[in-house]
Amino acid sequence: MPVLNASGRYENSSIELRTRANTTIDNIQVWEHSRMEWDQLGETLAQFRNAEKVSEACPVYNCHGLTFGSRRTQVTHSVLPILDDDGFDPIPEKEARAGDIVIYSNVRGEVIHSGFVVARQSVEILMGTRSVIPIIWSKWGKGYEMIHTVGECPYLEEEGNFAAYYRLQRWKPA
Amino acid sequence: MEASMSVTASIGPFSLATDSAKEAVLVANTPSFLLDRLRKDVAVQIVLDNMTGSQIVAALRDALARQPKSPSELVPAYVYLVALSSADPKDEALWTEISSLDLSGLEWGDTIRALISADAVPTTALEFSVCDQSSK
Numbered sequence: 001m002p003v004l005n006a007s008g009r010y011e012n013s014s015i016e017l018r019t020r021a022n023t024t025i026d027n028i029q030v031w032e033h034s035r036m037e038w039d040q041l042g043e044t045l046a047q048f049r050n051a052e053k054v055s056e057a058c059p060v061y062n063c064h065g066l067t068f069g070s071r072r073t074q075v076t077h078s079v080l081p082i083l084d085d086d087g088f089d090p091i092p093e094k095e096a097r098a099g100d101i102v103i104y105s106n107v108r109g110e111v112i113h114s115g116f117v118v119a120r121q122s123v124e125i126l127m128g129t130r131s132v133i134p135i136i137w138s139k140w141g142k143g144y145e146m147i148h149t150v151g152e153c154p155y156l157e158e159e160g161n162f163a164a165y166y167r168l169q170r171w172k173p174a
Numbered sequence: 175m176e177a178s179m180s181v182t183a184s185i186g187p188f189s190l191a192t193d194s195a196k197e198a199v200l201v202a203n204t205p206s207f208l209l210d211r212l213r214k215d216v217a218v219q220i221v222l223d224n225m226t227g228s229q230i231v232a233a234l235r236d237a238l239a240r241q242p243k244s245p246s247e248l249v250p251a252y253v254y255l256v257a258l259s260s261a262d263p264k265d266e267a268l269w270t271e272i273s274s275l276d277l278s279g280l281e282w283g284d285t286i287r288a289l290i291s292a293d294a295v296p297t298t299a300l301e302f303s304v305c306d307q308s309s310k
Contacts, residue, residue, distance in 0.1 A: 009241075012281075030281060037244045041200035044193040063203045112207040141201040142245075154201045158210060 002031035015073050019085035020172075027073040030059040030142070038142055045140075051148035059142040066139040067101060067114040079103065079111055087170035093150075096120070096134045096165040102150060107160025113138065113153070117165065123149055134165070190217045191249040199249050205282035209289055212256040217249075221257040227268040230257050231275065238279045251280055259290035269294065 002010045010031035017025040038057035045051070064075035068082050075082075080103075088101060096102070096117050104113035115138025125131045134150045146153070150163050195217040202208035212218055221230060234254035242248045255277070261268050269291070277283025 032281075033245050037246075038200065041196040041245050041249070044197045045201075057200070106207070106210065110204070110206055113203050141199075141203050143200045154197065154211075155207075 002029075017069055017073065017075070019082050020087060021085035023081070023085050025068065025075055025082060026077040027065070027069060027075050029061075029073045033059060042143055045143070048146075048148065048152050048154075051146045051152050053144045054137075054147055055139075055145035057143045061139065062141060063114050063139045066145065067116065079114060083166050087168055087172065088166040089169045091165050091167045093134065093163070093165055095167075099168070100134075101166045102134065102136055102138075103164050103166065104153075104155040105162055105164065106158060112161070113155040115139070118147065121149070190220065190253045191246055192217045195249050195253055196246070199245065199252055202282075205285040206289060208252065208282060209256055209259070209286050212252060213259060215253070215256075217253045218257045221253060222260055225257075227258065227261045227265060228271065230254050231268070231271045234258070235275060238276065241279055248280065251283075252286075255280070255283060255286055256290075259293065261294065263294040 002013065005011050012031065013029045014027050015029065017027050019025060035056045035058060038059060042057060045053075058071075060073065061069060061071045062074040062076075064079050065071060065073050068075050068079060083101065083103075091100065097120060098116075098118050100117040102115050102117055103111055105111050115136045117134045118137045119135040120132050121135050122130050122132050125133075135147065136150050136153070137145065137147050138153070139145045140154065150156070155161060156163065192215065195212060195215050198208055198211035198215065202211065221233075225233065234251060237247070237251040237254060240247075242251060258272055261272065263269075272287065273291070275283075275287070277287060280286075
């Protein structure tokens, strides 16, 4: 439960969280500020006009907290070891389907976002050009859970950023 | 200090909470993402165009002293902090000031400071000339 400290601020907390291979997953629960207050930062997300907001803002869990922590907490360290521990292997984008995990990285290879593939859909890429691409369910920082095409989000805007896909293929850790 | 106050007042911390800066603070999952996004944000450019390094440190210290009461108040504080990533690596006095800031009021303050400090490695310029052998 969130605890108020002497200065009247909610203290961050963490919970026991482990991979399938029983490795501890670092995490933090952030309780400061209400949903309504975080909502005040979300006005500009309208630029992602085809992305659908499917939850309220919540600082307690982040994208990795949705993907790897069942919305309970923010997963704060590298998630690639978690994928390995849990039995996920990389797959090509054209094979990605519902249930797979997408990992967004920056040009330096640092993971900046994650989410679930929930469908593949034919969408118009350029005028008259269509392509079947993954549809993603992910949480945008301390903001909202969103349903969006793999590219319609803030995490592929920078040059050199890329998305990679992982599928649960090993029923026990390597 | 008076100069710092007047510059800060003329910009106004809330004018630094641009839509794009607010979006960056909201959607960031990692400190490095927030740093990369804000470095390119117009709000950071406004700060760099109008304030010296010491003025930015003073404005950040002032913003943190008031304990941000809402996420909107966090935005200018992160903008000031990221603006310090452009501080001259050779300005030891300024980096001492930056190191002494209490950033505990910002969730990712210490991590972002560590990232920008790691980037701020002074470089040495070597001067050399090349003799044109063919003219001999």
